[in-house]
Amino acid sequence: MNHPLLAAFALATLTEISAAQTALNEVPPAGGDLQTLIERVGEDTASLARWHSIRWSDARWNDMEALANKQMAKLQSVNFDSLSQQGKIDYLLLRNKLREQLAQAGRHRARIAEMKDLLPFRDSVIALELGRWKMEQPDARASAATLAGFAADIKKVRERIENGRHQEKKDNQPADANATTNLPTSAGADAPATQAASSAPDAPIVLTAVQAQRAAEAVSDFRRALANWYEYHAPYTPEFPWWCKKPFEEARAALDEYARYLRQDVAGLKGAPDDPLVGNPIGRDWVIEDLKLEFVAYTPEQLITIAEREFAWCEARMKEASRDMGLADDWKAALEKVKNITAPAGEQTSMMAELTREGIDFVKQHDLVTIPEIADKYWRLEMISPENQRFWPFAFYGGQTIGVAAPADSMTHDAKLQSMRGNNRHFSRIVAPHELTPGHHLQGFMAARVRPYRRDFTTPFFVEGWCLYWEMKLWDMDYAQSPEDRVGMLFWRMHRCARIIISLKYHLGEMTPQQMIDFLVDRVGHxxxxxxxxxxxxxxxxxxxxxxxxxxxGGLAIRSLHEEAVTKGGMKERDFNDALLTYGSIPVELVRAGVLNKPLTRDSEPAWNFAGEITATK
Structure with a gap:
């Protein structure tokens, strides 16, 4: 029976559906807000990534690339000139995010191609999982036959890798996990082990530790995917475990052992404290590409030159502080003295709480930035476990908490002393405002409340640069109360310079992890x-x-912007700092465009030399 109310409801529902479909397809109107488009792009990308949960699948990256190209076309149809300045900034942020997604798709395909011969089971696992995702009924007998072949295929690959290891020893090639001769020099060029993807079927495979670790991660990913597939079907399809249980268990065991072999025997990573340090150097081409996406106009070589210049400034100030401590120019002796000014065992948290409140009070007394009541009141300290101190040996911010590194009863005597020395009072005095207020805590609080839709564009050049800007500002405002405080502040500033030098040189293939460690010990004093x-x-x-x-x-860039806006432009200090917290953690050059109302076009690229004209030096 027809009912007028039901008919009216159906008509209204169809109208709403039609309007929703139109909204999903249309671009923002002239002069409109890009927030909705940005949020939709983020959700669509996340949906696709969740569905394509195997990151070593060509289909995942093909679909991600196709989606990014479609989203880019929609963005390009926006009338850029009609947008507000903030809208233009949003446009460029989204443009670069989509560029990044396209670049990532290409990079992952290069990694997949490199590991083709190392993962003989890859296509089979992907096909099995793809059938599950598409809700297809599996052929249990055929699936069992597929699984039964995994162990033999893996055995053949292991024989090729072993032949490669023997060949490497015979030829006396470098065995260093990150030997510079095996580092990439261009995008996707991962050196000798690419034999694995291009050589004859039975040829030896020579792997660096970097590639062995990457392959082990991929094998573990496929092992998890295979387990998901099996556990989805086995309890609910009587015929399935009859055919597949034993072949699955054998395949899973073969994958587990293969991942262990790659990680422990080839890469040398046994989970021990003295494991070799193995990373993922990306090469100069990818470094330059990433810098452009971050709106940084300098080359990596120019950035290293900037770091060396700043390092020299720090060393000169260190000698001044050393002289004030009565130690002449021996700043390493001054550093050694400062390292031994520690909180008594068990009192590290009390010291950190005191230093954190001291930093907040200083900012308030000088009216430097607005601190909302909730941000000011609700934070606390947490301890960093001894295991986590292997990766985080210093205090860090963890979302309304500061993680405190302190010696624990389970540590060796030497480890306890190093933890105390590395987190001494004068080092920690500048760490406290860096991590809490006005640093990460205040920054994160505001980013969650003002333009939160920009969270997908977060960059460390602002996230960490904001905190370094405050370290520099506090130095300029004589926050240090003694030469020992100055040594503590300068130690961290030198540490940031060193981070530029060693991390970029690592990715350029000019420094190994051991050389990075030695640099931090010898040049910085770690x-x-x-x-x-x-x-x-x-x-x-x-x-x-x-x-x-x-x-x-990032700190240098924000300080340069401060020079333009406050020192030369007459903007008030507090207004400037408050304004920066309303942009989200986006590239500093785009923050500058907003603060100074710099002209932007849809084709804007990084062009700001925030550290001046730089001639790179070797």
């Missing part, structure tokens, strides 16, 4: 355990290739 922890983190998978360089470089 404890060796702490230096090792730092380098392990720098080259690990949790941070992008430019992250370590971004601290000092």
């Amino acid at each position: 404890e060796r355990d702490n230096a090792t922890s730092e380098v392990r983190r720098y080259i690990g998978p949790d941070y992008g290739p430019l992250y370590q360089a971004a601290y000092m470089l």
Whole structure:
């Protein structure tokens, strides 16, 4: 029976659906806001990535590339000139995000091609999982036959790798996990081990530790994907485990052993404290590409020159502080003295709480930035476990908490002393405002409340640069109360310079992890355990290739913007700092375009030389 109310409801529903479909397809109107488009692009990309959960699948990256190209076409149809200045900034942010996604698709395809011969089971696992994703009923007998071949295929690849290892020993080739002769020099060029993808079927495969680790990660990913596939079907399809249980268990065991072999025997990573440090150097071409995406106009060589210049400034100030401590120009002796001014065992948290409040009070007294009540009141300290101190040997911010590195009862005597020395009072005094307020805590608080849709554009050049800008500002405002405080502040400033030098040289193939550690110990004055922890983190998978360089470089960029806007432009100090917190953590050159109302076009590229004209030196 027809009912007028039901008919009206159906008509209204169809109208709403039609309007929603139109909204999904249309671009923002002239002069409109790009927030909706940005959020939609982010959600669409995330949806695709969740569905394509195997990152070593060609189909994943083909689909990601196709989606990014479609999204780029939609963005390019926007009338750029009609946008507000913030809208133009959003346009360029989204443009570069899509460029980054396209670049990542190409890079991952290069990695997949490199590992083709190392993963003989790859296509089979992807096909099995793809059938599950498409909700197809599996052929249990055929699936069992596929699984039964995994162990033999893996055995053949292992024989080729072993032949390559024997050949390498016979030829006396360098065995260093990150030997510079085996580092990439251009995008995707990962040196000798690319034999694995291009040589004859039975030819030896020569792997660097870098490539062995990467392959081990891929094998573990495929092992998890295979387990997901099996566990989806086995409990609910009686015929399935009858055919597949034993072949699956054998295939899973073969994958586990293969991943262990690659990680431990080839890469040398056994989970021990003295494991070799193995990372993922990307090469100069990819470094330059990443710098452009971050709106940094300098070459990596120019950035290293900037770091060396800043390092020389720090060394000169260190000698001044050393003389004020009665130690002549022996700044390493001054550093050694400062390292021994530590909190008593068990009192590190009390000291950090005191130093954190001291930094907040200084900012308030000088009216430097607005601190909302909730941000000011609700934060606390947490301890960094001894295991995590292998990667984070110093205090860090973790979302309303500061992680405190302190000696624990399970540590060796030497490790306890190094933890205390590395987190001494004068080092920690500048770490506290860096991590909490006015640093990461205040920054994160504001980013979550003002233009939060820009979170997908977060860059370490602002995230970390903001905190380095404050370290520099506090230095200029005589925050240091003694020569020992100055030594502590300068230690970290030298550390940021060193991060630029060693991380970029690592990715350029000019420095090994051991050389990075030695640089931090010899040139900066780190404890060796702490230096090792730092380098392990720098080259690990949790941070992008430019992250370590971004601290000092971002700080220099914000300080240069401050010079233009406040010192020369007459903007008030507090207004400037408050304004920067409304942009989100985006490239500093685009923040500058907003603060100074610099002209922008849809084709704008990085052009700002925030550290002046630089001639790179070797």
